[in-house]
Amino acid sequence: MKKLMTGNEAFAYGAYLSGVRVAAAYPGTPSSEILDNFSRYPGVFAEWSPNEKVSLDVAIGAAYAGTRAMCSMKHVGLNVAADSLFYAVYTGLKSGLVIVCADDPDMHSSQNEQDNRNYAKFAKCPMLEPSDSEEAKRFVGLALEMSEAFDTPVLVRSVTRLSHSSTPVEVTAEGPPPPPPAEPPLYERNAPKFVMVPSNARRRHPVVEERIKALAAHAESMPINYIEPGDDKIGIVSAGVNYHYAKEVFPHATFLKLGMVYPLPEKLIREFAARAETVLVVEELDPFLEEQLRLMGIPARGKDVFPMLGEFSPSLIRRCAVKAGLVAAPETPPEIKTGLERPIRPPMLCPGCGHRALFHVLGEAGVLVTGDIGCYTLGWAPPISAMHTTGCMGASIGVAHGIDKAGVKDDVVAVLGDSTFLHSGVHPLIDVLYNKGVTTTIISDNNATAMTGFQEHPGTGKTVQNQTTAAVDPEKLARGIGFNKVDVCDPFDIDRMAEILQDHLQSGEPSVIISRHPCALNTKEKYTPPVIDPELCINCGLCLDIGCSPLVQEEDYVRIDTLLCNGCGLCVKVCPNEAIIKQ
Amino acid sequence: MTKIDFLMAGVGGQGTILASNILAEVGLQLGYDVKKAEVHGMAQRGGQVDSHVRWGEHVHSPLVEENSVDYLIGFEMLEAARFPHFMKQGSVAVVNDYRINPPLVNLGKARYPSKEEIESLLLARAGKVLWVDGTGIAKELGNPAMVGVVLLGFLSTLVGGDQEAWLAVIERMVPPKFVDLNKEAFAAGRKAAG
Missing domain, CATH: 3.40.50.920 (Rossmann fold)
Incomplete structure (x- = not known):
């Protein structure tokens, strides 16, 4: 029978059917649901790793040990994991390793539109590219067979329109089979193959070159070409x-x-x-x-x-x-009268979002903000306009430190989320301390990897398979590294947050502020919307500057759309005339 | 078996994705080959969400093509107004008579087009534009999130297919405690179609 599956569901299904028992990933649109779905199959181990490099090392380890493994990531995740991809191509593995990597042409949710097929050539690693969900399911299995037959990791490329499209997949009516009982694998020690010191790596490089030639020959008879x-x-x-x-x-x-x-x-x-x-x-x-x-x-x-x-x-x-004259032009349909203004609808921070309260404080202080990758990147856009750089995961802290070392007089703060901090913010934080920087790093902690769909991370205390686990506390981590100036504050306490910010900026020492408020969309907590007294509203527009969608400009006052409002009360605090009344 | 292309346009949080999942599944139950595409991620944060659903004997692309959509389903007026160029000559637009202001309109810096302007824009291609008070009906049922199923009920009277097939898919795809409410919403949508 046929079942509609997204490409990502099909990758997970194919991996399970093909005997993958260990999978690791860091969430990233459009790849996140691969691991989410895989983690729900019986008898498998799945993890959200702190970042893509760790996830690939984990998958490589499992494949070294003799267990079929999968690692999945978005295209830019492979930049983070590239070091591991390159050594794994040299060492090969014992069992199959498939790396599913999803490109994002048009950058629906990304900072660039790099074409990861180039990694296949660069790393000398074979790459398959399925065209629909049925192929996504099958190609994962083919990749694992190829991985074992040729002793190499195999890349499988997806794109947004495969990962997030649904097409029919052949499934068994009774559902996926239960996992067969597995013996613990015996690790076979083989240091010359698995220790990439120069002398061993020199012996492995010809293997890599010969392997890719053999794969090209094999490609001639592969039924998928x-x-x-x-x-x-x-x-x-x-x-x-x-x-x-x-x-x-x-x-x-x-x-x-x-x-x-x-x-x-x-x-x-x-x-x-x-x-x-x-x-x-x-x-x-x-x-x-x-x-x-x-x-x-x-x-x-x-x-x-x-x-x-x-x-x-x-x-x-x-x-x-x-x-180009390659096909005939279709019959011309009637011209559509253009000229009607259709205002764009960009994504915005949600009502009740803690990032908004933080950006309000930062905007008021007029500081230069180096940003990072997450929901809070939306803080760059008008009317908030309080973020001035964003490049890639974890870049905020190093960039702030560099701007500071260049001698810029502005107060500079780095802003990044809790999941991003644990992904790649710890090393630059060490750098600030070690190299005598004075950067203030603000971790806007909403207790989730929110932008990609609220996935757990090492700070949330839960695993992807919903087990309770240790939660890394960023405050203790910063203090453990050696930071003396660390404060935790709920950003909705805007006066206290502003005081802490000034105290940190004037201290002349490196510091960390943890701006902590759980994601409103994730907790689904709602409060009674405030009421605007049109008599008191002086129509100054200051509440509109916080960029919150329920606040609507009417003719000569501002109105609150109670259906959308979360009742967080930030607008109550910014109104200079006490016209917005908390209920 | 004729092909039917649907384009659903709405705002993040309105439930377009669930509605398009149901619509795709109904197509499969009715014996069509089906493909569906949408982008999620950042759009969840109040941005625009459009879902492409294609039914046919053999469907290749999950994305619909310009000038070929048979049914445009607008969950929000302005979102419907973004897609007239996708509509086939003489096609049908089903539009929820509901407005969610984009940020620039809230800030008083852009004008939201009038219902008449949107209708005339869509009629450049559509044979007819059918307005549905979907959100109003859903609110009367006690939950504005039901708007998607109200619109599906309305759409089902145009597309055809055994009503039971639609209801069976809805029953399977919505959370158990909301099944009855969703069935009511579907019936209300059919009733609104007259």
Whole structure:
């Protein structure tokens, strides 16, 4: 029978069916639900690791020990884990290791749109690319078999439109089978293979080179790389979800559908190119396949027709193909009268969010804020406008320290969330102390990895499998590192938070403020909305500056939308005329 | 088997994702090949959410194409107004008669278009625009979160398919304690369609 599954559900299902028993990840859109789903299968171990590098090391360890393992992450997570990917390619493993990595073309929830297929070539690691959920399920199994047959980790690439699309998957009516009883694996010690000192690594590098050649030869006969014969006027080369988009636009063309995007089956590609009058590569982001075809001497078209940027869709492919004269223009539909203003609706901090209260204090103080990755990044946007840099996970503290060491006179504070702090904020915090910095680091602690869906992390006291565990306390951690000036404050106590901030900034010593308020969306706590007295409201707009969606500008006063309001009372505190009354 | 493309447009928190999950599942029950796409993540924080649901004999792309949507379901007026170019000539727009101001409108720095302007924009492609007081009906039932199922009830009268098939999917996909309320919401949506 068929069941609709998202790509992420299917990755987890495929991993379970293929015998993966250890999986580790750090949440990141669009990959988070892979581990969430996997963790619910019986007899498996799953963990949210503090960051992607740790998660990959954990998965590598399990595969060294003889247990099939999976690691999943978003594209930029592989930047964090890259060091581990590269050594694992050298060492190989004992059991299968699959790394599912989800790119985010168009940056729906990311800071860049890097094309992680480049990592396959860079690390010399094979990469499969499924095009729908059924393939997501199957390719995880194929990746594990390939991993064991060729003694290498195998990358499986997803994109947002695979991870977050639902398509039918073949499932058994009785549900997934129970896990077979497993003997504890015996660790086989083999230091020359697993200790990458130069002398051993030099012996492993030729293995890596030979392996990738063997994989390229194997690619020729893999059933997931195949030609779909059609009209040979245009031969389309495609992989992943773009294959399906291209099928909508070129339903009758000959296709080369690649299930493995690295290494490529050269003979098969030459056979395909020989029959097609024009070879057209349909691929999002980088010309990764196109360049390899051109190196084979095949005059493939691709980026002269389609953009390097953003996400593809059938609409975009058709527009580009019509422009290039590759398909006939569809009948022109009637012109749509434009010009009607349709104001954008950007994501905003939720009503009741503690980050908003913190940013209100920071904005009032006029400090320079280096930011980080999480919900609180929304503090950069108007009307809050209280964050001035954001680059990647954990960058806030080092950037603040660098700005400070450059001699800038502004007061600088770093702001990052609790999960981000434990991901990659601890080392830069050590750096500030060690190198005699004076940076004030503010951990905006809402007790969740909120942006990606409230996942647990090492500070919450719960594991992904809902077991109670030790909770890392950022206050004790900072003190343990050697910070003497550490304060904890609820940001809704805005006067006290402002005092603490000034005290820290003027102290001339490195310091940490933990701004602690649980995520309102996660706890679902709501209070009675305040009431605005239109007689007292002087329409000054100061409450609107906190950027809270229930506050609505009317003709000559401000109104509260009680359906949306969380009742947190921040607007009550910022009103200069006591026109907003707490209930 | 004819293809039917749906586009659901709403605001994060309105329940568009659950409604699109139900709609996709109904398609599968009615014997269609089905694909569905949406973006979640940052959009949850009050941003725009659009879900693409496609029914057909054999569906390739999970994303609908411009000029090809058969039913646009707007959970919010302005969100519906963003997608006329996706609609097929003569298609149907079902729009919840409900307004959630974007931040710039709340701040008094942008104007929310009028209902008439939105209707005329959609009619550039749509054969008809059907307004539903979905949120009002859901509030009367005691829970504004029911708006999605009210709209599905309305939509079911246009799309067809055995009513029982829709109800069976709803029963399976909503939390057990809300099954009766959701069935009421579905019936109320059908009634609103007349």
